[in-house]
Amino acid sequence: xxxxxxxxxxxxxxxxxxxxxxxxxxxxxxxxxxxxxxxxxxxxxxxxxxxxxxxxxxxxxxxxxxxxxxxxxxxxxxxxxxxxxxxxxxxxxxxxxxxxxxxxxxxxxxxxxxxxxxxxxxxxxxxxxxxxxxxxxxxxxxxxxxxxxxxxxxxxxxxxxxxxxxxxxxxxxxxxxxxxxxxxxxxxxxxxxxxxxxxxxxxxxxxxxxxxxxxxxxxxxxxxxxxxxxxxxxxxxxxxxxxxxxxxxxxxxxxxxxxxxxxxxxxxxxxxxxxxxxxxxxxxxxxxxxxxxxxxxxxxxxxxxxxxxxxxxxxxxxxxxxxxxxxxxxxxxxxxxxxxxxxxxxxxxxxxxxxxxxxxxxxxxxxxxxxxxxxxxxxxxxxxxxxxxxxxxxxxxxxxxxxxxxxxxxxxxxxxxxxxxxxxxxxxxxxxxxxxxxxxxxxxxxxxxxxxxxxxxxxxxxx
Amino acid sequence: xxxxxxxxxxxxxxxxxxxxxxxxxxxxxxxxxxxxxxxxxxxxxxxxxxxxxxxxxxxxxxxxxxxxxxxxxxxxxxxxxxxxxxxxxxxxxxxxxxxxxxxxxxxxxxxxxxxxxxxxxxxxxxxxxxxxxxxxxxxxxxxxxxxxxxxxxxxxxxxxxxxxxxxxxxxxxxxxxxxxxxxxxxxxxxxxxxxxxxxxxxxxxxxxxxxxxxxxxxxxxxxxxxxxxxxxxxxxxxxxxxxxxxxxxxxxxxxxxxxxxxxxxxxxxxxxxxxxxxxxxxxxxxxxxxxxxxxxxxxxxxxxxxxxxxxxxxxxxxxxxxxxxxxxxxxxxxxxxxxxxxxxxxxxxxxxxxxxxxxxxx
Numbered sequence: 001x002x003x004x005x006x007x008x009x010x011x012x013x014x015x016x017x018x019x020x021x022x023x024x025x026x027x028x029x030x031x032x033x034x035x036x037x038x039x040x041x042x043x044x045x046x047x048x049x050x051x052x053x054x055x056x057x058x059x060x061x062x063x064x065x066x067x068x069x070x071x072x073x074x075x076x077x078x079x080x081x082x083x084x085x086x087x088x089x090x091x092x093x094x095x096x097x098x099x100x101x102x103x104x105x106x107x108x109x110x111x112x113x114x115x116x117x118x119x120x121x122x123x124x125x126x127x128x129x130x131x132x133x134x135x136x137x138x139x140x141x142x143x144x145x146x147x148x149x150x151x152x153x154x155x156x157x158x159x160x161x162x163x164x165x166x167x168x169x170x171x172x173x174x175x176x177x178x179x180x181x182x183x184x185x186x187x188x189x190x191x192x193x194x195x196x197x198x199x200x201x202x203x204x205x206x207x208x209x210x211x212x213x214x215x216x217x218x219x220x221x222x223x224x225x226x227x228x229x230x231x232x233x234x235x236x237x238x239x240x241x242x243x244x245x246x247x248x249x250x251x252x253x254x255x256x257x258x259x260x261x262x263x264x265x266x267x268x269x270x271x272x273x274x275x276x277x278x279x280x281x282x283x284x285x286x287x288x289x290x291x292x293x294x295x296x297x298x299x300x301x302x303x304x305x306x307x308x309x310x311x312x313x314x315x316x317x318x319x320x321x322x323x324x325x326x327x328x329x330x331x332x333x334x335x336x337x338x339x340x341x342x343x344x345x346x347x348x349x350x351x352x353x354x355x356x357x358x359x360x361x362x363x364x365x366x367x368x369x370x371x372x373x374x375x376x377x378x379x380x381x382x383x384x385x386x387x388x389x390x391x392x393x394x395x396x397x398x399x400x401x402x403x404x405x406x407x408x409x410x411x412x413x414x415x416x417x418x419x420x421x422x423x424x425x426x427x428x429x430x431x432x433x434x435x436x437x438x439x440x441x442x443x444x445x446x447x448x449x450x451x452x453x454x455x456x457x458x459x460x461x462x463x
Numbered sequence: 464x465x466x467x468x469x470x471x472x473x474x475x476x477x478x479x480x481x482x483x484x485x486x487x488x489x490x491x492x493x494x495x496x497x498x499x500x501x502x503x504x505x506x507x508x509x510x511x512x513x514x515x516x517x518x519x520x521x522x523x524x525x526x527x528x529x530x531x532x533x534x535x536x537x538x539x540x541x542x543x544x545x546x547x548x549x550x551x552x553x554x555x556x557x558x559x560x561x562x563x564x565x566x567x568x569x570x571x572x573x574x575x576x577x578x579x580x581x582x583x584x585x586x587x588x589x590x591x592x593x594x595x596x597x598x599x600x601x602x603x604x605x606x607x608x609x610x611x612x613x614x615x616x617x618x619x620x621x622x623x624x625x626x627x628x629x630x631x632x633x634x635x636x637x638x639x640x641x642x643x644x645x646x647x648x649x650x651x652x653x654x655x656x657x658x659x660x661x662x663x664x665x666x667x668x669x670x671x672x673x674x675x676x677x678x679x680x681x682x683x684x685x686x687x688x689x690x691x692x693x694x695x696x697x698x699x700x701x702x703x704x705x706x707x708x709x710x711x712x713x714x715x716x717x718x719x720x721x722x723x724x725x726x727x728x729x730x731x732x733x734x735x736x737x738x739x740x741x742x743x744x745x746x747x748x749x750x751x752x753x754x755x756x757x758x759x760x761x762x763x764x765x766x767x768x769x770x771x772x773x774x775x776x777x778x779x780x781x782x783x784x785x786x787x788x789x790x791x792x793x794x795x796x797x798x799x800x801x802x803x804x805x806x807x808x809x810x811x812x813x814x815x816x817x818x819x820x821x822x823x824x825x
Contacts, residue, residue: 006611020464170467434474441478446485 173237180230185448207384254351296320315365519546528644541645549583578725
């Protein structure tokens with residue numbers, strides 16, 4: 001059941017209504033049951049994999065905390081992590097046709113982080129199986145994240161009993177949900193068919209069109225994934241739960257390092273804490289070389305998390321190299337700017353422009369299936385840029401009107417990032433606010449691209 | 464919670480109200496399926512007894528109703544549009560108009576008896592709703608449920624029509640492709656289209672710089688005079704116009720052969736039998752004729768057609784006139800699909816239909 005399906009639009013309000021009518025005692029049980037039912041809709045075997053992972057994580061964590069010997073603790077942790085990796089690889093790579101467990105990489109990563117946190121003593125293992133099971137299976141974040149830390153989610157689940165159903169919280173949830181839906185159904189899904197048709201004939205597509213498609217894909221993947229996240233956060237808020245935001249206007253980042261602080265925040269936080277930090281600790285005696293090696297390994301692993309293909313590995317490697325270069329040159333660049341007294345605003349714009357372009361080109365590895373396709377698009381893009389004046393046609397099939405709407409959308413994002421336009425909107429009178437909601441819903445219904453199997457799927461489902 | 468429920472209900476009410484109003488705004492769509500409006504007007508206005516042809520595009524493109532009218536002395540209405548609407552819809556849309564002494568001739572495409580085509584394709588049904596919202600009354604409950612998720616995907620065009628007045632459309636598959644009886648006649652003319660192949664052919668004959676100017680005409684289909692006028696406006700001389708015209712004439716070709724791979728669906732026969740009983744109550748006669756078909760397709764689907772023929776002979780309550788073989792035509796009689804006849808084939812097919820109908824009408 002996808003967030004943008006008709007079923008979910010029935011399922012969510014019904015679940016929320018029942019949840020708030022229930023006595024506090026039964027709320028967690030109810031949420032656990034509906035979460036498993038929700039997951040059952042993806043595949044009949046999926047809930048069993050989730051249950052197996054949950055049982056494993058629950059017992060390993062308790063065992064780790066009860067074990068005194070450091071050596072035994074380590075071996076328990078190692079076994080627990082290995083078990084999760086086996087589940088992940090089995091579902092994602094080895095038996096993916098038999099067990100298409102959607103979202104498995106998200107809940108196994110949560111399980112791993114939980115085991116490590118228990119091992120390090122950052123958190124105490126959860127003794128109540130109900131809350132641990134709900135931590136892994138809570139349906140708004142089950143399929144595509146955010147990858148929540150136990151220290152953030154479990155306390156909230158425990159206090160859920162005392163959730164007061166405040167109007168402002170619920171309204172915020174509904175608003176966020178529809179804003180996410182707007183991003184996904186209206187922007188991302190209207191771009192999707194254009195990109196799909198062009199990717200089917202890369203050879204026959206002109207350079208200028210491929211160049212535009214490269215940027216459009218960046219917009220599509222952002223609106224698709226951040227749209228999902230907003231719908232996820234909005235859904236969770238209806239139950240009084242605040243999930244971690246995964247996006248913080250990533251395309252306005254002035255460096256690739258900063259981009260990774262703003263894009264898929266929970267994943268980058270995860271790889272920073274559980275992969276980069278231990279690796280860089282090991283390589284601390286080697287200075288910059290140690291840091292760079294740790295960065296590159298970390299991002300290659302991040303690429304592999306998306307899929308065991310050359311494209312994803314190269315994507316990870318590309319980002320590893322970019323961040324390393326950024327790490328090595330950022331201070332020098334700042335010094336240079338200070339020395340020549342370049343205006344801060346201009347520096348920021350130049351940095352954002354460079355970072356945005358570098359990131360857009362990295363999406364070529366996501367967009368295509370083979371490295372030869374990446375190279376083909378890249379070479380055509382470069383040729384187009386070199387012969388910019390000779391460009392004849394930019395015709396991608398996307399209307400000018402839609403391009404303007406995308407521009408307006410990003411303008412709103414800028415305003416929101418700089419001035420919190422949402423709060424300003426909330427202060428307006430009821431007619432203006434309602435007109436805003438009305439227009440947004442009508443645009444989704446009338447101009448959204450929905451209904452087909454192709455558009456129902458979120459891009460990050462495959463991970 | 465109550466406050467949110469109340470406000471949400473109010474918003475849902477406004478949205479539903481707006482969509483309902485929008486949905487029933489009459490739209491003058493140029494779409495091919497919008498010709499259903501004219502066809503229904505014909506059904507409403509023509510007095511019985513009439514001959515009504517029911518089927519998909521095989522009858523839209525392959526019948527000369529005027530000739531049938533002349534020879535059989537009955538007013539003829541060709542309701543045929545597109546096979547993807549499904550036989551269920553085609554029969555339902557005729558039902559309210561059936562009058563005593565009407566002669567109903569059903570000529571469905573073979574695919575209506577295989578798989579689930581008789582239920583209609585969702586996208587086509589959606590489009591029908593978009594161009595003619597009242598047609599929802601001919602939908603079954605199942606069809607309504609199937610089309611709901613994308614109900615307004617097509618509706619956005621309504622707004623485009625309202626704002627712009629018209630939108631570019633295919634000159635062959637369009638609302639004004641029909642004559643007053645409901646037959647498509649526009650495909651009987653010659654059509655011209657300038658594309659990359661034309662440009663390649665004329666590479667050394669016409670100045671490439673001059674030829675660049677007509678790039679934006681690439682996907683437009685022209686009739687002879689329109690093409691000449693357009694090229695004249697672009698400063699092409701007589702000789703160049705002739706060269707471009709002769710290189711750009713479209714010879715429509717059938718696509719790849721279509722193998723009927725799905726299982727025979729006996730539900731279609733049940734539907735036809737039900738329709739027969741309904742028509743009988745209204746004192747109308749119903750006949751069944753096999754569709755015209757290309758030889759190429761007939762050869763690869765012969766087994767399925769024979770099994771269908773056997774099934775129909777055993778179970779169909781409607782009188783069957785003629786045989787499938789009688790309506791098989793050489794491939795060069797066809798326009799762009801194995802059901803769309805060109806002028807010569809259309810004439811022969813119509814003669815055959817007249818001969819077959821003569822046997823049962825009089």
